[in-house]
Amino acid sequence: MTEPSRTHQSRQRRRLTATEVDLGRVRQRALLIGTTYGTATVEEAEASLVELALLADTAGAEPVHAELQRRRTPDPATYIGKGKAEEMRATAQALDVDVVIFDDELTPAQQRNLEKMFAVDVVDRVALILDIFAQHATSQEGAVQVELAQLRYRLPRLRGRGLQLSQQGAGIGTRGPGETQLEVDRRRLLRRMQKLERDLVGLAATRATQRKARKRRDIPHVALVGYTNAGKSTLLNRLTHAGVLVQNQLFSTLDPTVRRLHLPGGETVLLSDTVGFVRRLPHQLVEAFRSTLEEVVDADLLVHLVDASSSDVEALIQAVNTVLREIDADEVPRLLVWNKSDLADDDALKFLLNAYPGSVAISAATGAGLPDLLAAVGDRLRALARISEFVVPYERGDVLAALHRAGEVLVEVHGEGAMRVRARLPEAVAGRFSEYASTPD
Ligand SMILES: Nc1nc2c(ncn2[C@@H]2O[C@H](COP(=O)(O)OP(=O)(O)OP(=O)(O)O)[C@@H](O)[C@H]2O)c(=O)[nH]1
Ligand SMILES: [Mg+2]
Numbered sequence: 001m002t003e004p005s006r007t008h009q010s011r012q013r014r015r016l017t018a019t020e021v022d023l024g025r026v027r028q029r030a031l032l033i034g035t036t037y038g039t040a041t042v043e044e045a046e047a048s049l050v051e052l053a054l055l056a057d058t059a060g061a062e063p064v065h066a067e068l069q070r071r072r073t074p075d076p077a078t079y080i081g082k083g084k085a086e087e088m089r090a091t092a093q094a095l096d097v098d099v100v101i102f103d104d105e106l107t108p109a110q111q112r113n114l115e116k117m118f119a120v121d122v123v124d125r126v127a128l129i130l131d132i133f134a135q136h137a138t139s140q141e142g143a144v145q146v147e148l149a150q151l152r153y154r155l156p157r158l159r160g161r162g163l164q165l166s167q168q169g170a171g172i173g174t175r176g177p178g179e180t181q182l183e184v185d186r187r188r189l190l191r192r193m194q195k196l197e198r199d200l201v202g203l204a205a206t207r208a209t210q211r212k213a214r215k216r217r218d219i220p221h222v223a224l225v226g227y228t229n230a231g232k233s234t235l236l237n238r239l240t241h242a243g244v245l246v247q248n249q250l251f252s253t254l255d256p257t258v259r260r261l262h263l264p265g266g267e268t269v270l271l272s273d274t275v276g277f278v279r280r281l282p283h284q285l286v287e288a289f290r291s292t293l294e295e296v297v298d299a300d301l302l303v304h305l306v307d308a309s310s311s312d313v314e315a316l317i318q319a320v321n322t323v324l325r326e327i328d329a330d331e332v333p334r335l336l337v338w339n340k341s342d343l344a345d346d347d348a349l350k351f352l353l354n355a356y357p358g359s360v361a362i363s364a365a366t367g368a369g370l371p372d373l374l375a376a377v378g379d380r381l382r383a384l385a386r387i388s389e390f391v392v393p394y395e396r397g398d399v400l401a402a403l404h405r406a407g408e409v410l411v412e413v414h415g416e417g418a419m420r421v422r423a424r425l426p427e428a429v430a431g432r433f434s435e436y437a438s439t440p441d
Pocket of ligand 1: 227232277
């Protein structure tokens with residue numbers, strides 16, 4: 001293929017400066033390597049590799065070749081095995097790549113060994129995603145969260161990489177925290193992490209206060225969740241004119257935006273948009289973004305947006321469900337919404353609507369289906385249970401019995417002349433007992 005005899009010097013000349021990369025004048029050439037170790041099927045591994053290409057593109061690299069390695073178990077030293085690694089080294093050289101990106105998380109030792117072999121940067125899926133987040137973080141909280149996640153990822157990888165990193169340009173996996181931090185010893189790094197953690201506690205407290213204030217106003221909170229690029233921001237903008245950045249890229253949105261939305265039934269809700277999810281979202285990120293993601297955990301209803309034009313909606317849904325479980329949001333009621341109906345095949349859409357009862361199809365771009373969506377959100381909120389307190393005089397045993405029938409009685413306490421009852425009731429039903437509602441002291 002092309003110039004296999006190219007010298008080390010010519011490679012040095014090709015090294016990009018940070019400004020060049022940032023301005024997007026020159027894109028890094030990337031070789032992608034996926035494996036079947038962690039996936040149940042080859043198709044899954046292939047889908048993951050396609051997604052890796054999108055991630056690489058979003059990060060500013062141009063995927064020039066993708067390779068899927070079928071092996072049972074990872075090789076402890078080279079991950080893909082020595083023979084395959086040799087083959088990939090030759091490919092990387094022939095295609096003049098600047099960076100080799102692995103679809104799985106590499107151990108620090110594997111990364112070092114491979115980097116030595118390839119003589120170019122070697123990064124993994126985690127570093128790639130962290131890099132995109134670092135590029136997209138705009139708020140102070142977002143920036144702190146990403147830096148913390150990056151340091152958590154880099155800490156075990158520091159040893160033996162100091163010199164090399166100090167010579168590197170600004171490629172994937174090196175943006176974000178400045179190089180100097182990578183050269184300091186572990187203790188200083190840990191101190192930095194502790195400081196970031198403290199900052200984050202402060203920022204999270206502010207967010208919690210705002211959330212509490214919203215709760216006091218007793219406005220139901222609906223959170224948009226979904227795979228990255230599903231169209232969450234487009235929908236928020238369309239419904240509330242929020243002006244959130246929309247891009248055909250992964251992880252455009254990192255910071256939550258909350259807007260008021262009026263439903264056709266007359267209710268007002270708060271609608272929030274936040275970071276999108278992806279297959280195998282690095283746990284360092286989930287940890288770091290915990291306070292941002294609390295918007296999701298605290299919501300009364302999650303509107304789970306799925307790109308209906310995708311060839312594998314099931315995988316997208318599963319990936320989102322996995323993250324929701326990880327952040328303890330799997331108990332929050334969900335409404336499944338098929339977006340991009342304008343791009344989806346009509347029959348496929350019909351099939352999906354049937355296969356997922358209660359789901360709604362919309363196009364955030366054209367506005368199709370939005371009235372149905374708003375009606376469905378209203379219905380779901382009304383049907384959701386609310387915990388209320390009642391004071392029922394002892395002689396009204398019939399009311400007490402009705403409460404038991406209508407919902408779930410959580411606590412009954414004998415009071416003066418009356419029974420104090422705490423019950424979980426559907427919002428609409430609670431109104432029927434308003435006469436007995438306890439007034440807060
Ligand atoms: N054709 C079509 N395109 C859409 C629709 N909704 C969103 N898009 C496009 O899909 C891309 C992603 O939209 P976003 O709203 O940024 O998606 P997101 O879910 O907020 O993505 P992240 O913030 O990256 O997680 C953009 O190019 C949108 O224009 C739709 O209903 N139809
Ligand atoms: Mg967005």
